Amino acid sequence: MSAGRRIPTYFSHSYRREDRDVNEYFWRTFDAHGFGFTVDPRSGPPSTCHLEMTMRRSACFVAVVPLRRGQPRYKCSPFTVYEHGLAVLARKPRLVFAERGVPAHLFPDAAERFVFDREELDTYDGFDEPIRRLALQSQGYSAAGDRLLGEAGLALPDTPAYQEVRPQLVRTLEKFGYAVREVTLDLSNPGTLPHQLERFDFVVVDVRSPELPPSLYPLLFGLFVPRLNLAHFEGADPPVDGLPDLVVGEPLRHATESQDPVLWWRDPAELIGELERHLERFALPRQQFRSLAEGIGYIRSIGRADGKIFLSTAGTDTELSSQVGRALKLQNFDFFHYLHNNTIPRGSNWQERLDQQLTVSQVFVPLVSAAYWRSEWCRRELVTARRLSDEKRLTIIPYFLDSSVGETFSEQGVDMTDFGEDERVAQIVRDLDAWFTSARS
Template structure:
């Protein structure tokens, strides 16, 4: 039997830890109906062009929008209002779950907006079934929206000395990333010809402030939802050119730093570097969640600070270490374990590499048992961790599996000797989550 293909969904959600429960609740609903969503690797500054490309390649749009009382105008994240606007422009089937208290006026179609109470999520049951079914019917025909070959990029740049100099370099850079390059079709006069040519472009590189670009051109790109990589060439006047209103609406201006809204350039070398950074961001692989567990793991990792856990265990405690390693992986923790998550390359000096891994870790978690004290490797790992802890470079959180006596561990630990494996794993994972959230 052929597996049902998941619907590629642009899932707009909060990146704050306190909103994880709401995001997870609706992700579980989405997953059970055959929707899937993707996450883009973090790649530095905001790229509005990349957001537009991701929206264009999605079959539908779902947003879970928490209340933000501090945002007086929007009462929610202005960036999520911007993402909703992208979905409207792209004419994607939409479904919005907005927390009570949010300003409705920013969401245009009242029939696609549903209000939720974060304290009553468990009571909703099948309340949203009809909406999910409608979205599925509207979007399942577009499940292959992301299946595209690398296509063509349009250039809408003025024919002045600055751009004549940089144009061949821009073309070479785009071609190096696998794109074909064509000039913008503003010389055409038939609207159908213009639309046909524009729709073939993956995105258009355009100077949004140049008077040499016809006044109708950028509005046409916006109207047909052609992604744009927006440039502004600054002259030697020292005064920044203003960004046209159509390039960045109020929500985006409220959500992003002004320098991220367009790519301003004066020096050709600087432009090439920054263009390369944007294109390399487009090129990073997007992760499609293939299971409920992968999606939940991603959501539960939201809001955590960076860092690696070094899991130090004796061989006889392999059953617990295996279950703990599996739980840490599902919840997107970065960790090392010599059996269940061993990142030491074949052929490298084990002892030297092991010490460097302890040094590079943020948290050292020893599972202390009678066997732990009998293991030379475990004792060496602990000695290294204690030296780093004394220098303030690492946190030690020991868990005691029995009442065995060995070396003194000064750090406050947790006695989990009376718990079963599942409860031990749950306690350790919950502690790590609080630690990496800074709670």
């Protein structure tokens, strides 16, 4: 490992504001030993395939498990229990720091498990040694995420529904850069199948099809090959009891409640739209803390009021909007940007979907420059934002990047003409943090 390189670490943590100080204590401790925590900021329903891919590309796993007295049975986050199970399946070196009162049987390996009391964190001096051991175990895997985009496998039945949608599935996967290969399901030589499966970045599989070998999904599960789970159904609604236990285990059922980690589909267009949403998430850079300050900024963001930001920028301001978008993701903001965080399915009516994104946003952030005024789309977004602002449904916070003259803003904004790029990003994030924090109180 080079001197400046951090150990990419899957960090399972609480998203509750009351646990922020606990998270910060452990991040400061791990930062001092050269770890870089990879996080999955909350942004819509979880993608279990994305979590599996992130785990696969991490060198190790660290969980900080605060006590939740009111949580039945688990007394902690069921999602952390689920993520720990992923780490076990992936055979990753791991450490678990559990608060007093968390059930020991959820994390049965005593050698990897340590207990803390949040009221006495500043008195602990025994955590450094296991963290140093984890660093030694993990350093050889620090390049686990240094991979080119690879292959996606298709393990789908030869039914009329899949015959119809298969060409669209292949085109969509190829559009995102994946080579697409059919999974060869000839079991006459069973030893060849694991070797074939392990080469895939992930496998697209129908989890309910009786036409697929019943041993296929357990094999994918045991090899820890990420699975993008599909389930075709007929009729008005998906069946309520149609998923194998391996697909939705008990911790995940408790963590996600009614959200199945499966793309249920009957209409090809809906399936392709959902597939693109997942693939766009796969394509995002890993959200790894690059510095102590960046990690602390993310951790302190936990517990803000819920709400969405609409980031409005012109195409020539791509570099700034990219840096702002990355900072917003790392600090757990929910936001829309047409380029850096676009959740609009391809093929949708663009203007209609933009208006929908604005309607569900609480804050509109235009980065105003000469290019902004030249952009027809930016001006359209501003018109809709002003209407929503007049209706008291949206707050506009403008940032002026240059001295160009356009329409007059009645809203108080920030003149950033003389700011450097880092200063601009930091100011925008500070302002939005203050707005959502005050909105919660």
